[in-house]
Amino acid sequence: MSGKPLVAIVTAGLAKFGKREGLYGRELFQEAAKEAFDRCPNLDPKKDIEATFVGMMAEGFEHQGHTGPTVNAWLGFAPKPAFRTESACASSSAALAFGMYAVMSGAYDVVLCGGIEKMTNRSTPEVTEFLATASDFPFEQWHGITFPGLFAMMATAYMHRYGATEEHLAHVAVKNHYYGARNPKAHMQIEVTLEKVLSSRYVAWPLKLFDCSLITDGASCVVITRPELARKFTDTPVYIIGHGAAQDNIALYDRDDLTTSRAAREAAQKAYKMAGVEPKDIDVAEVHDCFTIAEIIAYEDLGFCGRGEGKDLVAEGQTYVGGKIPVNTSGGLKAKGHPVGATGTGQIYDIYKQLIGEAGPRQVPGAEIGLTHNLGGSAASAMVWILKRGD
Amino acid sequence: MSEQQPPATIEQFYKFCAEKKFMAVRCKRCGTLHLPPKPICRECYSNEMEWVELSGRGKIVTYTVIHVAPTQFVDMAPYAVAIVELDEGVKITGQVRDAKPEELKIGMEVVVDFEEAQGEGWPPWPRYFFKPAK
Numbered sequence: 001m002s003g004k005p006l007v008a009i010v011t012a013g014l015a016k017f018g019k020r021e022g023l024y025g026r027e028l029f030q031e032a033a034k035e036a037f038d039r040c041p042n043l044d045p046k047k048d049i050e051a052t053f054v055g056m057m058a059e060g061f062e063h064q065g066h067t068g069p070t071v072n073a074w075l076g077f078a079p080k081p082a083f084r085t086e087s088a089c090a091s092s093s094a095a096l097a098f099g100m101y102a103v104m105s106g107a108y109d110v111v112l113c114g115g116i117e118k119m120t121n122r123s124t125p126e127v128t129e130f131l132a133t134a135s136d137f138p139f140e141q142w143h144g145i146t147f148p149g150l151f152a153m154m155a156t157a158y159m160h161r162y163g164a165t166e167e168h169l170a171h172v173a174v175k176n177h178y179y180g181a182r183n184p185k186a187h188m189q190i191e192v193t194l195e196k197v198l199s200s201r202y203v204a205w206p207l208k209l210f211d212c213s214l215i216t217d218g219a220s221c222v223v224i225t226r227p228e229l230a231r232k233f234t235d236t237p238v239y240i241i242g243h244g245a246a247q248d249n250i251a252l253y254d255r256d257d258l259t260t261s262r263a264a265r266e267a268a269q270k271a272y273k274m275a276g277v278e279p280k281d282i283d284v285a286e287v288h289d290c291f292t293i294a295e296i297i298a299y300e301d302l303g304f305c306g307r308g309e310g311k312d313l314v315a316e317g318q319t320y321v322g323g324k325i326p327v328n329t330s331g332g333l334k335a336k337g338h339p340v341g342a343t344g345t346g347q348i349y350d351i352y353k354q355l356i357g358e359a360g361p362r363q364v365p366g367a368e369i370g371l372t373h374n375l376g377g378s379a380a381s382a383m384v385w386i387l388k389r390g391d
Numbered sequence: 392m393s394e395q396q397p398p399a400t401i402e403q404f405y406k407f408c409a410e411k412k413f414m415a416v417r418c419k420r421c422g423t424l425h426l427p428p429k430p431i432c433r434e435c436y437s438n439e440m441e442w443v444e445l446s447g448r449g450k451i452v453t454y455t456v457i458h459v460a461p462t463q464f465v466d467m468a469p470y471a472v473a474i475v476e477l478d479e480g481v482k483i484t485g486q487v488r489d490a491k492p493e494e495l496k497i498g499m500e501v502v503v504d505f506e507e508a509q510g511e512g513w514p515p516w517p518r519y520f521f522k523p524a525k
Binding site for chain 1: 453454456459461462463484492
């Protein structure tokens with residue numbers, strides 16, 4: 001079955017990422033859904049969409065749980081079923097996975113999958129605390145570890161083993177801000193210099209402010225259907241041809257090698273095998289750069305280069321458009337922003353736009369096959385998706 | 392006759408910390424040493440576990456210095472956190488105190504120590520921490 005379409009994406013939407021003052025998560029989800037509905041006039045949302053799968057990480061941000069009926073109410077979808085998924089920063093990739101499994105099982109023909117997170121109404125210590133709940137409480141959080149701290153410990157290990165420097169990390173931030181500056185939906189639409197990144201203050205040594213993704217509000221969604229129904233809704237379907245999900249032990253102390261993500265490597269291998277493609281076949285990728293070190297490790301885990309070579313791949317400019325493998329042409333979590341529950345389908349949105357040729361100044365010419373890599377927590381969860389443009 | 396073992400739980404681990412004991416559990420069936428302790432062995436699913444006291448000595452595997460802290464730790468920042476591999480081969484995360492951040496390095500030898508039990512806060516567990524071995 002390799003390379004066979006699993007489901008078709010017929011439309012997608014993304015609420016502008018950023019500090020969306022005065023807006024609730026559900027209102028941002030409306031914004032994302034409206035874009036998806038407007039760009040697909042053959043879709044009658046109330047008639048055609050049979051169920052909603054929505055990812056959200058933390059109730060604490062808005063004091064709001066029970067996300068399924070919350071977003072469904074604002075879309076006028078009652079009494080259609082709505083399911084919430086939680087997989088930390090991979091929550092909406094989980095929503096897409098469960099939505100896809102539901103369609104593939106025959107339970108539904110058309111479903112809406114997406115995610116939300118409203119974060120900027122909270123103080124930085126509060127956000128730090130809420131995000132830290134995705135790590136091990138009694139032996140990580142209780143000792144004062146933070147998410148930047150967990151990835152910093154991976155960075156320390158990686159730098160020690162491979163001789164990488166803070167400057168290598170900074171190249172990731174410079175590249176992703178270059179693209180963020182060209183993405184009207186990005187949170188931080190500014191370019192930054194190597195010097196600016198390197199002189200920013202430490203958050204968790206060796207990671208500095210500009211090594212960290214942003215605290216962002218956002219929502220994203222896609223509508224998927226069975227491949228054979230896709231043309232009923234659109235002339236430009238994008239097919240999901242590969243999917244891999246994997247996980248590792250929750251705590252970093254409980255893993256053998258901190259310079260790689262076992263979960264991401266496992267998920268990537270499954271996805272490549274299912275899609276019948278190899279890393280060299282990927283034209284464009286969105287990877288989970290929650291911290292700059294995570295993007296460098298992602299290159300290696302996805303097979304874009306060998307172990308220890310990710311630092312050089314970015315420093316040599318090979319992950320810009322025109323390079324060996326363009327990565328995070330949306331600006332990534334780093335500049336586009338990281339509204340955690342919305343990030344997974346937000347990555348899918350950007351690859352979808354690349355594959356239908358609507359990425360504007362960030363377009364990878366002729367992109368046919370794209371990939372997303374979405375981590376949950378300190379890479380305790382990982383999902384990899386491979387998408388292909390319809391012929 | 393084997394004596395009655397306290398439960399092989401996380402709560403019991405921290406109760407031992409209050410007695411300044413750094414403890415792990417060993418599966419009596421397959422011999423796997425578990426830190427953190429687990430009531431049931433994740434290798435063979437036996438529930439016959441026995442507590443063993445660790446040397447408390449180990450080496451830093453990796454580390455960071457936290458500058459932006461969660462709400463409850465803001466007053467403590469900056470502080471160092473490391474993953475330490477104990478001499479017995481198990482690893483755990485903890486703060487490293489009594490050392491300047493620039494003195495820390497991978498492979499550095501450390502030894503465990505304990506805070507006094509706090510009696511309040513949430514949860515009221517005394518933290519273990521590490522400090523340079525010499």
